[in-house]
Amino acid sequence: MVDRTSGVPAFRQVAADLRRKIDAGEYAPGAKLPSERELIETYGVSRPTVREAVNLLRSEGVVDVEHGRGVFVRPPSNIHRLARARLSRDARGRNEGAFLAEAKATGFSASSNVKVRFERADERAAEFLRLDVGTELTVRDRVMRADGLVAQLAVSRLPRELTRGTAIEKVATGDGGTYARLEEAGHVIGSFAEHVGARMPTPDEVTLLQLAVGVPVLTITRVAYGTEGRPLEMNDIVLPASLYQLSYEWPAD
Amino acid sequence: MVDRTSGVPAFRQVAADLRRKIDAGEYAPGAKLPSERELIETYGVSRPTVREAVNLLRSEGVVDVEHGRGVFVRPPSNIHRLARARLSRDARGRNEGAFLAEAKATGFSASSNVKVRFERADERAAEFLRLDVGTELTVRDRVMRADGLVAQLAVSRLPRELTRGTAIEKVATGDGGTYARLEEAGHVIGSFAEHVGARMPTPDEVTLLQLAVGVPVLTITRVAYGTEGRPLEMNDIVLPASLYQLSYEWPAD
DNA sequence: AAGTGGTCTAGACCACATA
DNA sequence: ATGTGGTCTAGACCACTTA
Numbered sequence: 173m174v175d176r177t178s179g180v181p182a183f184r185q186v187a188a189d190l191r192r193k194i195d196a197g198e199y200a201p202g203a204k205l206p207s208e209r210e211l212i213e214t215y216g217v218s219r220p221t222v223r224e225a226v227n228l229l230r231s232e233g234v235v236d237v238e239h240g241r242g243v244f245v246r247p248p249s250n251i252h253r254l255a256r257a258r259l260s261r262d263a264r265g266r267n268e269g270a271f272l273a274e275a276k277a278t279g280f281s282a283s284s285n286v287k288v289r290f291e292r293a294d295e296r297a298a299e300f301l302r303l304d305v306g307t308e309l310t311v312r313d314r315v316m317r318a319d320g321l322v323a324q325l326a327v328s329r330l331p332r333e334l335t336r337g338t339a340i341e342k343v344a345t346g347d348g349g350t351y352a353r354l355e356e357a358g359h360v361i362g363s364f365a366e367h368v369g370a371r372m373p374t375p376d377e378v379t380l381l382q383l384a385v386g387v388p389v390l391t392i393t394r395v396a397y398g399t400e401g402r403p404l405e406m407n408d409i410v411l412p413a414s415l416y417q418l419s420y421e422w423p424a425d
Numbered sequence: 426m427v428d429r430t431s432g433v434p435a436f437r438q439v440a441a442d443l444r445r446k447i448d449a450g451e452y453a454p455g456a457k458l459p460s461e462r463e464l465i466e467t468y469g470v471s472r473p474t475v476r477e478a479v480n481l482l483r484s485e486g487v488v489d490v491e492h493g494r495g496v497f498v499r500p501p502s503n504i505h506r507l508a509r510a511r512l513s514r515d516a517r518g519r520n521e522g523a524f525l526a527e528a529k530a531t532g533f534s535a536s537s538n539v540k541v542r543f544e545r546a547d548e549r550a551a552e553f554l555r556l557d558v559g560t561e562l563t564v565r566d567r568v569m570r571a572d573g574l575v576a577q578l579a580v581s582r583l584p585r586e587l588t589r590g591t592a593i594e595k596v597a598t599g600d601g602g603t604y605a606r607l608e609e610a611g612h613v614i615g616s617f618a619e620h621v622g623a624r625m626p627t628p629d630e631v632t633l634l635q636l637a638v639g640v641p642v643l644t645i646t647r648v649a650y651g652t653e654g655r656p657l658e659m660n661d662i663v664l665p666a667s668l669y670q671l672s673y674e675w676p677a678d
Numbered sequence: 679a680a681g682t683g684g685t686c687t688a689g690a691c692c693a694c695a696t697a
Numbered sequence: 698a699t700g701t702g703g704t705c706t707a708g709a710c711c712a713c714t715t716a
Binding site for chain 1: 702
């Protein structure tokens with residue numbers, strides 16, 4: 173039963189009590205919570221109030237709701253660690269690119285859908301690639317799947333000048349991927365930078381990545397530089413935060 | 426007005442229409458959306474339906490709601506870039522530690538509250554620090570503020586063996602912070618690793634970090650290793666994803 | 679005082695999952 | 698067929714902000 177004199181809204185009291193029971197293990201991961209009708213009885217509140225409480229837990233990523241089945245404690249998902257080694261020349265030598273390298277390493281069957289298009293650099297692209305706004309870019313738009321589930325979105329942009337006549341402008345870039353083709357064309361990669369952030373997904377991303385409510389996305393903007401420091405490629409990557417962790421290591425200096 | 430025959434729920438249609446108008450610039454960042462009573466008229470739906478639509482936008486981080494004032498398009502916030510240089514020996518030499526280094530660099534006045542305690546290593550800490558479960562740890566629990574606003578939470582754990590008799594067990598560690606004291610005690614730092622993820626905040630974090638609805642947190646687990654590769658410290662850092670971006674760069678190999 | 683969002687109720691009907 | 702969540706209504710009263 174909720175305390176009507178405390179000043180704390182009823183739906184927050186219900187949510188807090190359920191959260192406490194989940195944390196205490198009273199409802200284990202994967203377990204079903206009482207139905208909305210039962211919670212109405214238990215706490216003495218109306219259905220909209222119960223639903224507001226459940227929605228709060230949902231947006232916190234604590235529970236999953238399945239229509240017709242019930243409300244379940246969200247089990248922790250297996251986190252894939254992406255290490256910078258995924259971008260090493262060795263990894264490129266062995267297969268098709270960073271994503272497929274990782275997938276093979278973790279025993280996943282992987283595939284990816286690619287669309288290639290050309291566009292003019294906007295302000296952001298121009299800054300990362302150190303070009304003038306309006307410079308022609310080759311854009312590779314990829315949806316990557318592991319075991320049939322969509323796992324990442326990636327939009328790669330390169331100055332078109334670097335990609336003319338290479339397989340980078342084809343859908344299939346061949347073994348070692350874009351970076352291998354760049355190096356064959358004489359643009360050896362000297363260094364990488366990654367800028368990592370997180371935000372809530374757009375509705376499009378929710379659909380494409382099949383995201384549950386309350387799951388943010390990690391965003392990575394990766395820039396590949398040539399040996400003289402010239403930016404060769406920028407890659408905007410979006411991945412479900414529930415599935416990935418990014419690992420970086422470096423010597424102290 | 427909503428289309429009752431489309432099969433798309435009314436509150437989603439309202440949310441989609443408002444989102445479209447925001448994206449199109451019809452409501453600029455910071456602008457006030459029509460009041461709930463106005464939206465009821467515009468779309469021909471009940472108040473709970475309007476509120477459900479607004480809640481959806483809120484959980485996406487698109488709008489902020491202010492009681493008694495209205496609903497506003499959330500303006501983009503200034504993103505601080507945290508680069509790995511924040512952990513360099515140079516930065517330590519100049520000031521009190523990684524967080525204060527960053528704050529000074531960006532012109533913020535910064536402060537931090539620290540609590541020191543001792544506890545036994547749980548399974549996770551034991552794995553990161555390569556110790557046996559139950560080993561005694563020194564734990565430094567920090568709340569860091571920039572210009573009075575809470576900006577990050579950090580929980581640092583070290584084998585107590587390394588901290589006995591040092592200022593690391595005091596609230597004030599002195600110039601250069603924990604890492605400087607570790608090196609003075611003969612434990613020179615050889616490398617760092619950071620494991621980055623994101624998730625929705627717990628209710629406690631929402632309070633401490635004064636987070637708006639729809640803002641995820643970035644989580645960093647940083648491990649500092651000695652020159653022989655021994656883990657010296659692990660640091661669990663939580664920061665609002667709306668305020669920070671993490672940058673890493675490394676030479677191609 | 680007037681306008682805004684915050685909370686809550688008591689229902690109704692629909693859609694999905696399972697037996 | 699039954700139980701589950703999904704959507705929606707038409708109110709009511711409260712709390713905060715601004716004038």
